[in-house]
Amino acid sequence: MRTIKGPSLHLAQFSGDQPPFDTLATLAAWAAERGFAALQIPAWDGRLFDLWKAAESDTYCDEVAGTVAEYGLVISELTTHLLGQLVAVHPAYDLMCDAFAPEVVRGDGAARSEWAGQQLRLAARASRRLGLSRMGTFSGSFAWPYVFPFPQRPEGLIEAAFDELARRWRPLLDVCDAQGVDLCFEIHPSEDLHDGATFEMLLERVGAHPRCRILFDPSHFVLQQLKYLDFIDIYHERIGMFHVKDAEFNPTGRQGIYGGYQSWVDRAGRFRSLGDGQVDFKSIFSKLTQYDFSGWATLEWECCLKDQDDGAREGAAFIRDHIIPVTDKVFDDFAGAPLERARIDALLGIA
Template sequence: MRTIKGPAIFLAQFIGESAPFNSLEGLAEWAAKQGYKGIQIPTNTPSIFDLQAAADSDEYCNQVRGVLDAVGVEITELSTHIQGQLLAVHPAYDELFAPFAPEAVRGDRIATQQWAAGQLKLAAQASRRLGLTAHATFSGALAWPYLYPWPQRPVGLIETAFSELGKRWRPVLDQFDEAGVDLCFELHPGEDLHDGASFERFLKEVNGHRRCNILFDPSHFVLQQLDYLAFIDKWRDRIKMFHVKDAEFRPTADQGVYGGYEGWVNRAGRFRSIGDGQVDFKAIFSKLTQYGFDGWAVLEWECCIKSPEAGAREGAGLIAGHIIDATQKSFDDFAGVQLSTQDAARILGVG
């Protein structure tokens, strides 16, 4: 068994216009003061992290490492959640997702898709230069508007959507394979890959590609009412990243999983700061340790009640408290005896 690394924190929700949240150096120093050993970096904010420079330049990567080394943190992974989303957008969402893309490609579906594919290629190259082994992203969605089968879905609609999704992602997966980096899809509502069944369907489309892996975030399983512990048992070999995010699901007489179009505070299912929701992190850390997961435990803050500063401050200690120092020996080794094949046969009466 191996010991999970951490605590670490995903920076996406903390980037802002004021210091210390407006520079990588400031964010890293702030994270270190909260007790974090690693930071997961989004790649859609060039003022924080220049993806193009990281893909092209060892000098830039060394500069980034130097900034982080100075405050005692390291990069856990890079993230292309936004760019991955834009690789596959259903026309119903074109206008809503348009602000995620550069102005030069907005309104042009093909150009946006090509830009996103280029960004993902850069992310593979940057991850390799930085010596990272895993990368976080979203799958995008072509079939999501048809999640509920009413009106009845035409035969072949979902199959066509996943076939196209596979075509778009296969070359990206190959690029990450060349870089020696696992591409980890965060299974997330709004994405075509949002649960085990949809991930399995996609995995078949990419011929079981060895770089097609999972970012495990139990909060999304709570909101979908899935068994996140059984999910670890089934998909442990594909889980290469871990977001530590809490959630709660409290159905009422008026709403359940779908939420009745309510805002986050008033939904039956809502994200919470770690320790304030229903996720059994003790069991999760135990299972991941049992199965040899040695990646990072990365806090993602998305609470609709508690402030981000409080969530981050409390989260470091809570994650550290859940990390299990994995044993390298069996508790009953002291009573062990050596037995020859002949002795075993004799004891069993089969010799």
């Protein structure tokens, strides 16, 4: 067993146009002051990271690593969620997803998907140059508008959606393999990969690709009422990344998992700062440690109530307190006694 690394901080929810959130250096200083050991960098955010340079230049990657090292930090992973989202977009989401893409490809689904694939290839190369072995992403979605089977889904609709999803992702998985990078899909509502069953549907279609992995975030399991501890038991060999995010689900006579189109603060299921929700993180850290998870525990802060500065500071301490330093001893060794084979046979009654 290995001790889980952490705490890392996903920067996507913190980066902005105002100091100290507008540059990688100032964010690194801010994160270090709050107790983080690493940063997870959103590859699409040009305020923090030049993806094209990182894919092409070892010198630039050394500069990026050096910037965070000045504050005692390392880079845990790159994430490509908004890029992965654009690999597969149902027409119902075209206008909203266009906001994630440059103007030159907006309004052209095929060009936008091709651009997103190119960005993911760059991110895989950048990860290798940075010495990283895992990268997080979203799968995108063709089938999400049909998640509830009424009107009755036409026969073959979901199969066709996942066939196309696999056709688009298989070459990108191969690129990641060539760069020595695992591609970890976040299991997330609104994505075609939103639970174990849908992950298996893609995994089968990409031939159980060794780079097809999972980014595990238990908050999304709470909101879907999935058993996240059972999920770890089933899929631990595929879990490559871990977002430590809390959530709560408090259904009422008025709403349940669909949320009644309410704002986050008024939904039955909502994200919370670490320790303020319902996720059993003691059991999660125990299971991941038991299964020899070798990655980072990364805070992804999304809370509709608490200030982000408090959420970050408390989150770093929360993760540190939950990481289990693995033992190198067997606790009952003091009572053991070695026996030669003849005595073992005697204990078993073997002639």
